[in-house]
Structure formats: structure tokens, C-alpha cells
Amino acid sequence: MxxxxxxxxxxxxxxxxxxxxxxxxxxxxxxxxxxxxxxxxxxxxxxxxxxxxxxxxxxxxxxxxxxxxxxxxxxxxxxxxxxxxxxxxxxxxxxxxxxxxxxxxxxxxxxxxxxxxxxxxxxxxxxxxxxxxxxxxxxxxxxxxxxxxxxxxxxxxxxxxxxYNGNAGAAGITVKAVKKPEGAIPLPEAELVVSAGRGLKGPENWGIVTDLAEALGAATACSRPVSDIGWRPHHEHVGQTGVAIRPNLYIAAGISGAIQHLAGVNGSKTIVVINTDAEAPFFKAADYGVIGDAFEVLPKLTEAVKKFKAAH
Amino acid sequence: MKILVCISKSPDTTSKIAFTEGNTKFDENGVQYIVNPYDEWYALVRACELQETQGAHVTTITVGTATDDPIIRKALAIGANDAVRINSEARDAYFVAAQIADYAKNNGYDLVLTGKETIDYNGSQVGGMIAELMDAPFVSLATRLEVNGNTVSLDREIAGGLEEVEASLPLVVSCAKGMAEQRIPNMRGIMAARTKPLNLIDPISATELTQFASYELPPAKSACVMLSTDEMDKLVELLHSEAKVI
Missing domain, CATH: 3.40.50.620 (HUPs)
Structure with missing residues (x-):
């Protein structure tokens, strides 16, 4: 056929x-x-x-x-x-x-x-x-x-x-400009994603998220409140009303895991959740969980990833 | 300018998803229906802004039965001038698109707005189908829309960024986050919505191309492996050897 x-x-x-x-x-x-x-x-x-x-x-x-x-x-x-x-x-x-x-x-x-x-x-x-x-x-x-x-x-x-000439006729849409941040990995295609939520307390703290993403070669994402208050751009918002993604690895720090957020990430193969609250609903959807402060856990995880990468 | 905004109902985002009749039907028991968030927050609110700034006439259109009237009234309360309901079950995406495209063409609508998808079937189908049936350009996943006479300037999502595009009317646009901010209807809007026109139209005949045969729920997730904050080397090792993702 x-x-x-x-x-x-x-x-x-x-x-x-x-x-x-x-x-x-x-x-x-x-x-x-x-x-x-x-x-x-x-x-x-x-x-x-x-x-x-x-x-x-x-x-x-x-x-x-x-x-x-x-x-x-x-x-x-x-x-x-x-x-x-x-x-x-x-x-x-x-x-x-x-x-x-x-x-x-x-x-x-x-x-x-x-x-x-x-x-x-x-x-x-x-x-x-x-x-x-x-x-x-x-x-x-x-x-x-x-x-x-x-x-x-x-x-x-x-x-x-x-x-091949497909006789496709004229375009009705003219492209004026493309706005693309240099070097960023497009979120919908990313195999590895590091995501963070309000638990990070402010946009100035995102360095520990991007450090881990860089060490892994991962894209960065965020929860809805974070993009709504403008800490991160809209296109990074994953969840029911943002982008739905299905990477191999999704690491979520400081995100409680509301049902609307889970809807955007539940296709992920492996989910790692880092949260100070042991009762955070996200742990129920996770494969690996760490109860702890993102400010302590993320830098440690970044170091561990770097050590692993150096050895492999 | 006449703007047609496609409004669909969807289960509230916190709804428990279950099925009945041998997993062939969505279990509506206890489900609260809302205006599909993308239709409401982005498409409808942007249309209402254009009504306020440029005097556009905003009509909402829904393919559905009388059970959809409450969410149509909500859309009117947010600010649409009037509403149309094609009086039929929404049989499949093509059936719905055929009704809306026919109405838009016969009633002189320049701009048709949809949400980027519904949160129940997530098909992202109806907008593109309407555009094809109207033989009009289609800009999907738009995050900005400005109308200047007959020219429309938009930003649309592309992999890893945005593309700025221009098109002329008539045009179909699917709207995504960034287009507008959610509005809560005020009391005056809610009162006015009661008396705004909601016109019932008979469906045209259109073939269904698809049918949902059955549904199932994903398998339950196994228990989460808990690690202490001092076990990051172990976590990396597990991600490598057990999960095989790095």
C-alpha cells in the first residue's frame, strides 16, 4: 500500500x-x-x-x-x-x-x-x-x-x-520574522526536561534549574503559576492549559503536582519529584522522589550528573 | 468586522475521568462542564477586546444540544454580542467544522477564532478543518493577534520560539496562551447575558469521518522510590541503569 x-x-x-x-x-x-x-x-x-x-x-x-x-x-x-x-x-x-x-x-x-x-x-x-x-x-x-x-x-x-512540483498555489500567510532564543532546546521535542515551580521563590533563583538542565542536556520548563506571574516565558508552561510533553525524563522541583499540571506531563517515561512537602500529590505520579529543598537538592543533583557524565 | 468565536464545552479540569457502557462512553456522572479554557481565555477574550477597541461584532458559535446553553450564557456574560447554537450533537470534528464553516461563509464572518484544542479530545482539529472548508488561511497556536483594516498581524508558536506572520481577512486562527488574559464575568455581564440573543440553527448534513470506539484508563503507576537528599549519586545511577533515561 x-x-x-x-x-x-x-x-x-x-x-x-x-x-x-x-x-x-x-x-x-x-x-x-x-x-x-x-x-x-x-x-x-x-x-x-x-x-x-x-x-x-x-x-x-x-x-x-x-x-x-x-x-x-x-x-x-x-x-x-x-x-x-x-x-x-x-x-x-x-x-x-x-x-x-x-x-x-x-x-x-x-x-x-x-x-x-x-x-x-x-x-x-x-x-x-x-x-x-x-x-x-x-x-x-x-x-x-x-x-x-x-x-x-x-x-x-x-x-x-x-x-517535485506540487502546484501548491500561493501562500496566504507572509512570514515577517522569527524570534528564537539561541541554543535553547525546543520543549516539545526534548527527551530530558527539568522543570520548576513556585517553590523556587523567584526568577532570580532559576540558575540552579538551568545548571542542571545544562549538565543533562535538557530543556527547561515550569508550572502555570510561574509563567502567569512572568518568572518564565509562556512557552515553558507545561500542563493542561500549556504544553503537553512526553519526555523520557521529567524532573520537577518545587511543583506540588496539581491535576492540571500532571495532565501535561503524565506521558513522561520517568518522573523525578523534588519537594519539601512529603504530602505533595506529585509523589503519587513519580518514579523517584526526594523530600527536600530544591535549593539544596538541585545543586547536589547537578554535581552528581556532572560526575556521572565525566565517568561515562 | 464580524468575529465568530467557536465555543465548546469541556469537563472541568479537576474532573475524575471514567467511562461507562463497556468503556464506550464518557461517564458524565458528577462532571461539571465549563467553557473549554482555550476557547474562553484566549479566543473569546481577545475577540471581546477587539469589540471594545475596534467595534467588532462578536458572535459565539457552538455545535451542541440544550445542555450546552449554560456555557453559552457564560460566554455571553464575558462579553460576546450574541450566540448561535447549531442544534445537534457534536458527532465528530469534521461534522462540527462543516456546521461552523457553513455558518461563517453564509453570514459574512471575517475572522473565526478557536481555542488551540479542547481539553477532552485534545484533537486540535476543528480550526484547521474550518479554514480548509472556507478556503481561508489558518494560523494555529497564535499568541498575539492585531487587526489593522484588512490586515492581521500575528505571532504563532513554532518549535522553540515564535514566528511573526501577516495575513489578510478572511482568516481562521487557533488561539494559545499569551493571546489574552482570563476574565471573570461581572454582575452586569451576567445580567445582560440573560437577554442577549441565542439563536438556534438546524444542522446541515455532513458525513462523520471518525468515531470513538472505546476508551481505557492508563495502568496504575507503581510506587515511588524515595531517596534522601544525600543520595543524588544513587539517583543518577538509577536513572541510568534502572530507568535507562540518561
Whole structure:
């Protein structure tokens, strides 16, 4: 069966979640990748190692516009006769996949956490507090894959890259500027996350959080009150009304673990909680717990991580 | 300018999640419904700000039954001019989007705002679908929105930062944190909401593309391993050899 996977490559690089989407597609059928931008052949050819048989690149599109990318994917899918279209459930996927579903009248599983079983796809619902099986009732199907849900294995060679004209039309959106802090690890993609809450008492104390994050190579996050009072930027807020993340390791210091916060992190593989209050609800959701002051524990943990890194 | 704000109900964020009828239905027993926080705090409040500063007309739209009327009245109390309810169960995301896109097109709405997702199904689906059905541009996860005549300037979330974009009306926008601040309706708003128009509209026919077949709860977490503040080397070792995450 022909499967079309859209890979976002505007940055010139291919992030891990894009490889996951290609791998996911390759478990369903023969994968053709469609992408836009000017990423080099060498970089795109590596998608073959995760199951792509071919990459089609439309270089006429150089910035992201959901409407234009939707037309590109839909046109390619029609031309190839692809019955399943896969895309990562990242910021790009969230804006393109629903458009594609409506355009092709294709059933859409949003945020799949496992491979499909017939017409059924597993997704998370109620902010990760439950799972559901959704039936896709149409012949053509759109699936967006939740990042960090499956462990892709490289098992193939590089693949060919061809230029492609998707007749995607004009963009309705003009990109004016990009504001990106240098060097920061994007939170939704991070495998390791160090997070802190009101227990840190003020933004001037965040050094002990960023020190640990730096030692680990982790992204930093925070609880809702911390971003609401402006100690940390909004995009760091994880929880039900912020970003939902599912890293391999989530370290939370000075966060009590209200149900709304847990909803944003309960997909994490391993949770470490550091809190002075032994009754903090977060300990019930944790794998490892330390009852103690973040001001004492975080620097000690940073030292231990540095020692470990030096030895390994 | 006419702004259409999509309002959905969702279970209160503290609701206990359970299922009935052989795990095929959400157990509504004891569940308090609220306006989906993203719809209310960000989309609706920003629309009301544009009403106050630029005289925009703000209509809320909900696909649902009479049980949704209390949350629609809450949206009116926050400041919408009027409300529309498409009188039908919300059968799936496509069905809902088809109703809203049809209403928006036929009634001349320039700007359609949604929350970035609902906190029950978390699909982030309806906004993008409406945009496609209206053949309009879509800016998702917007954290800033300014309207100047026919031109809209926005910031949207991208991996690790923000992108500043510009588009013209008509436009569909999904709204995220940063767009506006939550408002608590005042007594005057609550009184006024009682008499503001809530128009019932019959649904158009639209096919369902999906159906939720069954639900399950995640497996219970095993007990937490407690360590003392002097055991950080041991914690790192456990994260390496036991959890295998570093």
C-alpha cells in the first residue's frame, strides 16, 4: 500500500519526530516522503534509513503556510494514489493534518500513540488521563503521530531525492520574522526536561534549574503559576492549559503536582519529584522522589550528573 | 468586522475521568462542564477586546444540544454580542467544522477564532478543518493577534520560539496562551447575558469521518522510590541503569 509522509524540513535539518513519522508510515506500507523547502539531498536521503523509499521535494515553497502545504500534500497523495497520509503531531502537523482531513474528506486520527490496527488508531484523550481507539471510517486516512511514542530503528539505506512540483498555489500567510532564543532546546521535542515551580521563590533563583538542565542536556520548563506571574516565558508552561510533553525524563522541583499540571506531563517515561512537602500529590505520579529543598537538592543533583557524565 | 468565536464545552479540569457502557462512553456522572479554557481565555477574550477597541461584532458559535446553553450564557456574560447554537450533537470534528464553516461563509464572518484544542479530545482539529472548508488561511497556536483594516498581524508558536506572520481577512486562527488574559464575568455581564440573543440553527448534513470506539484508563503507576537528599549519586545511577533515561 502506498503511504505518503509529510516531513517538515524548513530548518534544513530533520528532527527526531520526523524520522518517527517516516518509520510509522513504513510499518503501514511503502513510504514516499513529501517535503518543501531547500534542504539538501544528503540530509533528505537519510530518511531512507527509517523506511522512506523516495523523497519528493518542492523547492518553490520556502516558508510555512498551512494552506499551501495542505494543497501540496493533497496533490501528491492524489497523484500517488496514497491511501494513508502520515505527519508528525507537532506544531506543523496540528495545523496541516486537520486541513488535509477536510480537503480529502479523510478520517483523521490526531496524535496516534501506536500503529493502526485495521481501521482503528490509538490516541490519548482527556489530556493524557485516558486513551481511546478511534475508528477511521473512510478509505483515505490521515494520521498524526504523537512525538516520542515509538522507538524508530534505522534499518535501511539512504533513498533517492527528486524535485517535485506540487502546484501548491500561493501562500496566504507572509512570514515577517522569527524570534528564537539561541541554543535553547525546543520543549516539545526534548527527551530530558527539568522543570520548576513556585517553590523556587523567584526568577532570580532559576540558575540552579538551568545548571542542571545544562549538565543533562535538557530543556527547561515550569508550572502555570510561574509563567502567569512572568518568572518564565509562556512557552515553558507545561500542563493542561500549556504544553503537553512526553519526555523520557521529567524532573520537577518545587511543583506540588496539581491535576492540571500532571495532565501535561503524565506521558513522561520517568518522573523525578523534588519537594519539601512529603504530602505533595506529585509523589503519587513519580518514579523517584526526594523530600527536600530544591535549593539544596538541585545543586547536589547537578554535581552528581556532572560526575556521572565525566565517568561515562 | 464580524468575529465568530467557536465555543465548546469541556469537563472541568479537576474532573475524575471514567467511562461507562463497556468503556464506550464518557461517564458524565458528577462532571461539571465549563467553557473549554482555550476557547474562553484566549479566543473569546481577545475577540471581546477587539469589540471594545475596534467595534467588532462578536458572535459565539457552538455545535451542541440544550445542555450546552449554560456555557453559552457564560460566554455571553464575558462579553460576546450574541450566540448561535447549531442544534445537534457534536458527532465528530469534521461534522462540527462543516456546521461552523457553513455558518461563517453564509453570514459574512471575517475572522473565526478557536481555542488551540479542547481539553477532552485534545484533537486540535476543528480550526484547521474550518479554514480548509472556507478556503481561508489558518494560523494555529497564535499568541498575539492585531487587526489593522484588512490586515492581521500575528505571532504563532513554532518549535522553540515564535514566528511573526501577516495575513489578510478572511482568516481562521487557533488561539494559545499569551493571546489574552482570563476574565471573570461581572454582575452586569451576567445580567445582560440573560437577554442577549441565542439563536438556534438546524444542522446541515455532513458525513462523520471518525468515531470513538472505546476508551481505557492508563495502568496504575507503581510506587515511588524515595531517596534522601544525600543520595543524588544513587539517583543518577538509577536513572541510568534502572530507568535507562540518561
Amino acid at each position: 502506498s503511504v505518503l509522509v509529510y516531513v517538515d524540513s524548513f530548518s534544513g535539518k530533520i528532527s527526531k519526530n520526523q524520522f518517527e513519522a517516516v518509520y510509522y508510515g513504513s510499518k503501514i506500507g511503502s513510504v514516499t516522503v513529501i517535503t518543501a523547502g531547500n534542504t539538501s539531498d544528503d540530509v533528505l536521503a537519510k530518511l531512507g534509513t527509517h523506511g522512506a523509499s523516495k523523497v519528493l521535494r518542492d523547492s518553490s515553497i520556502t516558508t510555512f503556510d498551512a494552506q499551501q502545504i495542505t494543497r501540496l500534500i493533497a496533490n501528491a497523495a492524489t497523484e500517488l494514489g496514497a491511501k494513508t497520509i502520515v505527519i508528525s503531531h507537532d506544531i506543523t502537523g496540528k495545523s496541516v493534518a486537520p486541513r488535509l482531513s477536510a480537503r480529502l474528506k479523510a478520517g483523521f486520527a490526531s496524535g496516534a500513540t501506536a500503529l493502526p490496527n485495521g481501521d482503528q488508531v490509538r490516541v490519548n484523550v482527556f489530556s493524557g488521563k485516558a486513551m481511546a481507539l478511534v475508528n477511521l471510517k473512510t478509505e483515505i486516512k490521515v494520521i498524526s503521530v504523537l512525538p516520542n511514542s515509538l522507538k524508530p530503528q534505522a534499518n535501511g539505506d539512504s533513498c533517492g531525492v527528486e524535485n
